[in-house]
Amino acid sequence: MFDTPAGEDRDVLAGRHVLARVVYGHHGGRPTLYRGSxxxxxxxxxxxxxxxxxxxxxxxxxxxxxxxxxxxAEDGEHFFCAVRVEESGVYRDAVHAAYGAAFRTAWRLGYTDLFRVWNLIGDITGDNAEGTEIHQDFRAGRALAFDEWSGRLEGIPAATGTGSLGTGIDLYFLACRPGRATHLENPRQTPAHRYPDRYGALRPGFARGTHLASEGYGTGALYVSGTAGVLGDDTVHPGDIERQLDVTLANIEALVSGENLRQHAVDAGYGLAELDSVKVYVRDAEHLPAVRARCAEVLSGAADVVFLNVGLCRPDLLVEMEGICR
Incomplete structure (x- = not known):
């Protein structure tokens, strides 16, 4: 299973089945069934x-x-689900319910290895009706759901939490049957669940990446979480897009390296040249040319790369990247 960020190529889809479509566009909407998925x-x-x-x-x-x-949707090995949380003064309870519904459906169908999650949050660093940052409000609801389902799902998955241009929160999830997912940490970064209290009493719930073992051939795929210019738990080089991007790339390189994967008992290893299906989130539009140029230097010319001008989860972050190595 894989994704095609540039769109539905007929050669790619020939003889295959669509598990799900996520349209990154000019408007949002409630998830629907379209052509059976x-x-x-x-x-x-x-x-x-x-x-x-x-x-x-x-x-x-x-x-x-x-x-x-x-x-x-499910195919017997993989599970996809999506849910939207509409704009609200306070999101905590609605996010808790949305995550709980996704977890309950995955668990009922036997997909207990959650391996990739996307959280796309309107006005991510704005304040809710109680004066709490919306990202913190969201995290409170997510933490309640993970606590509630602890022991029934296999660990905490790779994830992206970034801003959107719309209102409300869009969530989508991928899971698989038990035994295939290995959740990864990064030697250059503090595990999110160990962040100090200054980032909020409820710790973020994500791994730095997840390796998904193949179904019998090849080395599988590594799903890189949204990764930014953070060393330990601190944002570095605030205001400097070039240096933040270089730290971001170095963080990804360390995460996907054979040395790091061996520490997680995964017999594989990758470099930036294997990174594909890349999304690059850039806070300020004026930085897009520099980010595009640097990515063209270090990523494979064959990689699918898209650039999105949206807010990020910390006001001092300028760029964030995710992708898949396979």
């Missing part, structure tokens, strides 16, 4: 940027369903 539209681009569709495909037949506000 989930579709979610997320407001992550402003005109004249060209929307793209992230399409998750599989060799297996897909079964899908709609349950209250949640849409899902």
């Amino acid at each position: 989930p579709r979610i539209d997320v407001h992550m681009m402003a005109a004249p940027a060209v929307p793209f569709t992230e399409t998750w495909v599989t060799d297996r037949p897909v079964r899908s369903g709609l349950q209250d506000d949640l849409v899902y």
Whole structure:
């Protein structure tokens, strides 16, 4: 299973089945079923940027369903679900309920290895109706859900938590059958669940990456979480886009290296040249040319790379990246 960020290429989809579509475009909306599989539209681009569709495909037949506000699909080995939390004065309880619904559906169907999550949050560093930062409000609801489901799901997955151009919060999840996912930490960064209290009493719930073992051939795939210019738990080089981006790239390189994977008992290793399906989130539009140029220098010319001009989870972060090595 893999994604095609540039859109649905007919050669890629020939003879395969669509597990889900995520449309990164000019507007958002509630998840729906489209042509027999989930579709979610997320407001992550402003005109004249060209929307793209992230399409998750599989060799297996897909079964899908709609349950209250949640849409899902499964193929016997992989599970996808998406849910939207509408704009609210306070998000904690709604996020708790949304995560709980996703976890409950995955667990009921036997997909207890959650390996990748996206959290796309409107006005991410703004304040909610109680004066709490919306990102912190979101994290409180997520933490409640993970605490509630501790012991029934296999660890904490790779994740991205970034801003969106719309309102509300869009969530989508990938999971698989037990025994394939290995969640990874980064030797250059403090594990998120060990962050000090200055980042909030409720710690972030994500791993720095997740390696998903193959279904019998190859080395599998490594899903890189949203990664930024953070060393230990501190943002470095505030205001300096070039240096923050270089730290971001170095952090990814350390995460995916054979040395780090061996520390997690994974027999694989990658470099930046193997990073594909890349999303680059850039806070300030004036930095886009420099970020594009640097990425062109270090990433493979064959990689699918998209750039999104949105807010990030800390006001002093300028750029964040994610991707997949396979």
